[in-house]
Amino acid sequence: MNVLLHLANRLFPFPGPADAAPVTLRRVRPDDAEALRCFVRALSPASRRQRFHAALNDLSETMLKALTCVDQREHVAFVLTVAEHGTERIVGEARYAVVGDRETAEFGIAVADPFQGLGLARRLLAALIDAARAGGLHWLVGEVLAGNSRMLAFMRRCGFVATTRGVDPGVVRVERSVDPSLPPARAGSRVPGSSPPGPPRR
Numbered sequence: 001m002n003v004l005l006h007l008a009n010r011l012f013p014f015p016g017p018a019d020a021a022p023v024t025l026r027r028v029r030p031d032d033a034e035a036l037r038c039f040v041r042a043l044s045p046a047s048r049r050q051r052f053h054a055a056l057n058d059l060s061e062t063m064l065k066a067l068t069c070v071d072q073r074e075h076v077a078f079v080l081t082v083a084e085h086g087t088e089r090i091v092g093e094a095r096y097a098v099v100g101d102r103e104t105a106e107f108g109i110a111v112a113d114p115f116q117g118l119g120l121a122r123r124l125l126a127a128l129i130d131a132a133r134a135g136g137l138h139w140l141v142g143e144v145l146a147g148n149s150r151m152l153a154f155m156r157r158c159g160f161v162a163t164t165r166g167v168d169p170g171v172v173r174v175e176r177s178v179d180p181s182l183p184p185a186r187a188g189s190r191v192p193g194s195s196p197p198g199p200p201r202r
């Protein structure tokens with residue numbers, strides 16, 4: 001059975017649960033606040049901790065506003081939605097914020113637990129990379145909990161290099177260029193035992 005992924009007016013089939021509705025990828029909007037709150041509440045405690053690096057159960061109004069009222073330039077955010085009972089349910093989100101050097105953006109990504117393993121994170125990451133490239137950025141970086149082996153493996157397969165330099169204990173920094181003329185990552189110490197990254201797929 002196929003789920004349909006709706007991207008820029010195109011529908012992409014991909015393997016998924018039999019009863020799943022088409023999934024739409026679009027930019028986040030200010031009126032997504034309630035849906036985003038529901039998305040975060042519905043994440044498993046493990047997924048919430050992996051996404052926010054804290055035992056967070058709910059988002060405050062201030063956080064919700066900061067996550068939904070974004071300028072889509074310095075703070076770029078996408079959501080994945082499905083139609084459910086006449087409303088849109090968010091089943092994934094990814095965002096980046098440009099940091100100090102104006103060439104780098106720090107990103108975060110999460111997919112609703114029942115929708116994990118369907119290739120949606122790969123779609124979200126591709127959207128972030130395309131947006132970063134179009135925005136003239138050079139690097140995407142992220143902080144991943146050291147125990148989040150699934151995300152770290154995914155990052156490696158997407159061409160990210162993992163380092164432990166300059167981050168808190170228990171956290172791994174992942175980095176890759178979005179500009180094909182640059183090396184895959186700036187010089188950094190690879191996590192001991194991690195395999196070198198494969199070629200970037202996008």
Ligand SMILES: CC(C)(COP(=O)(O)OP(=O)(O)OC[C@H]1O[C@@H](n2cnc3c(N)ncnc32)[C@H](O)[C@@H]1OP(=O)(O)O)[C@@H](O)C(=O)NCCC(=O)NCCS
Pocket residue numbers: 046047048050051107108109110111112115116117118119120121122123142143144145148150151154157
């Ligand atoms: C990490 C996360 C974003 C991946 O999302 P996803 O939609 O399940 O990922 P995808 O289906 O696109 O798969 C990504 C990779 O993981 C692999 N994967 C999928 N399901 C897997 C599983 N159960 N176990 C191990 N690897 C798995 C896929 O094979 C894929 O690799 P490939 O693209 O090289 O084939 C998701 O698990 C999640 O939201 N986790 C909680 C939040 C988090 O950890 N965020 C990262 C820090 S910001």
